[in-house]
Amino acid sequence: xxxxxxxxxxxxxxxxxxxxxxxxxxxxxxxxxxxxxxxxxxxxxxxxxxxxxxxxxxxxxxxxxxxxxxxxxxxxxxxxxxxxxxxxxxxxxxxxxxxxxxxxxxxxxxxxx
Amino acid sequence: xxxxxxxxxxxxxxxxxxxxxxxxxxxxxxxxxxxxxxxxxxxxxxxxxxxxxxxxxxxxxxxxxxxxxxxxxxxxxxxxxxxxxxxxxxxxxxxxxxxxxxxxxxxxxxx
Numbered sequence: 001x002x003x004x005x006x007x008x009x010x011x012x013x014x015x016x017x018x019x020x021x022x023x024x025x026x027x028x029x030x031x032x033x034x035x036x037x038x039x040x041x042x043x044x045x046x047x048x049x050x051x052x053x054x055x056x057x058x059x060x061x062x063x064x065x066x067x068x069x070x071x072x073x074x075x076x077x078x079x080x081x082x083x084x085x086x087x088x089x090x091x092x093x094x095x096x097x098x099x100x101x102x103x104x105x106x107x108x109x110x111x112x113x
Numbered sequence: 114x115x116x117x118x119x120x121x122x123x124x125x126x127x128x129x130x131x132x133x134x135x136x137x138x139x140x141x142x143x144x145x146x147x148x149x150x151x152x153x154x155x156x157x158x159x160x161x162x163x164x165x166x167x168x169x170x171x172x173x174x175x176x177x178x179x180x181x182x183x184x185x186x187x188x189x190x191x192x193x194x195x196x197x198x199x200x201x202x203x204x205x206x207x208x209x210x211x212x213x214x215x216x217x218x219x220x221x222x223x224x
Contacts, residue, residue: 004155033211035214041216042201042214042216042217043156043201043214045211045213048211058211059211091155091156093156098205098211098212099143099144099212100161101158102146102148102156102203102212104148104155105155106154107154
């Protein structure tokens, strides 16, 4: 597609439920990032995928968070047993290669009630 | 923490004035990038400056990089109300795998 697409754009879920967030990067972009941004804050790195290499998961805040990228394209970020502190905007970005300028999606605003 | 630091955290100016935002970082870098964010959603890439460059221009934007001081600045000239947004620096450190973002500067341009 022309840009990075994220779905859903908004998600309200009850505490304890699992949620799945989806990111469709720009076709051909080998690098894909997930970031999290709390209200008024900077971007918190979560996970990075580069081609067929093992992902860098060093930013995932707990084992309730996981992500996968199928076929080097679409990525899903799963949060199990959601907590209120998980409420944030989850941003996905892709790039032709690591270190180059990133194209961001519009994000998924997750609210855990 | 490897996170970059930006100052000021917030900046309020009149339309037509210049806005300067600064970013400092802690590691050796391959490049440094500036992004703009409106309304707390997706970021838009503005400009990338490589570690062997000292200055770069794009329209009303001017970015400088001083690798000896591990700092960069973003200058927006002749600001407009539409420039109101949060601005983030981000850098790709040498030998690393992830782009690291600063905490951002919130710019408010009054018409």
